Amino acid sequence: MLETMVINFICWPSTKPAWILALLLNLVPMIQVHGQPPSSGFISIDCGLRNSSSYNDSATGLWFDPDDGYVEGGMRKQISQKFMADPFNEQQKTLMSFPDGSRNCYTLPSTIGKKYLLRATFTYGNYDGLNKTLDGSLFLFGLHIGVNSWEAVNLTNWDHTSILWKELLTVAPSNSLSVCLVNLGSGIPFISSLEL
Ligand SMILES: *[C@@H]1O[C@H](CO)[C@@H](O)[C@H](O)[C@H]1NC(C)=O
Ligand SMILES: *[C@@H]1O[C@H](CO)[C@@H](O)[C@H](O)[C@H]1NC(C)=O
Ligand SMILES: *[C@@H]1O[C@H](CO)[C@@H](O)[C@H](O)[C@H]1NC(C)=O
Numbered sequence: 001m002l003e004t005m006v007i008n009f010i011c012w013p014s015t016k017p018a019w020i021l022a023l024l025l026n027l028v029p030m031i032q033v034h035g036q037p038p039s040s041g042f043i044s045i046d047c048g049l050r051n052s053s054s055y056n057d058s059a060t061g062l063w064f065d066p067d068d069g070y071v072e073g074g075m076r077k078q079i080s081q082k083f084m085a086d087p088f089n090e091q092q093k094t095l096m097s098f099p100d101g102s103r104n105c106y107t108l109p110s111t112i113g114k115k116y117l118l119r120a121t122f123t124y125g126n127y128d129g130l131n132k133t134l135d136g137s138l139f140l141f142g143l144h145i146g147v148n149s150w151e152a153v154n155l156t157n158w159d160h161t162s163i164l165w166k167e168l169l170t171v172a173p174s175n176s177l178s179v180c181l182v183n184l185g186s187g188i189p190f191i192s193s194l195e196l
């Protein structure tokens, strides 16, 4: 159920051509993904996947890759065992955590000038056993496309098993797109899945 939708327009200044215009969609959690076109032309990453081979997700019909080749660094984690039995998307069970570095980026191949839908999901699942989303302190980190800020991922007061979704329509500025997690000093950035 889509409850709210915030649409912003971001214009990149100066040297970049005027076509770099992004439509920002701020989607609330628990939106089901159905009716996806087949995987060809899609990049779907199940972040933190321990298996080194890709798999065909029966729920979405999409082919999910592990992080290898898309990002350097990071630690593979999985949500708390006690949530594993919940009817999660397969992709929410593992995540990639980035305790080191102020900025860690996924690099996705793209075609310059082409428009893409980016979708990132975040499920904390108390993976570190620290109850970070519900301990009363601020828990948030930044999400950037290249050097441009996309949005903050604010998981403060966020239920352990709720999925936070971020979606963005963007035009590729080159033949690769960087999606970066930025440590803002309010918790360790992580990501559960990333789709292009
Ligand atoms: C890893 O992937 C291979 C090939 O798809 C599969 O046979 C194996 O069961 C998987 N291992 C785990 C732990 O999921
Ligand atoms: C994934 O599996 C579904 C059936 O579960 C099949 O229809 C689809 O073609 C498969 N996708 C790929 C890329 O193999
Ligand atoms: C997390 O911490 C908050 C505040 O201390 C507490 O109320 C809550 O019960 C804790 N939740 C879990 C699952 O540990």
Ligand SMILES: *[C@@H]1O[C@H](CO)[C@@H](O)[C@H](O)[C@H]1NC(C)=O
Residues within 6 Å of the ligand: 140, 152, 154, 155, 156, 157
């Ligand atoms: C993050 O969310 C918390 C709880 O909803 C809110 O109090 C806080 O102002 C938010 N911070 C930012 C920077 O959005």
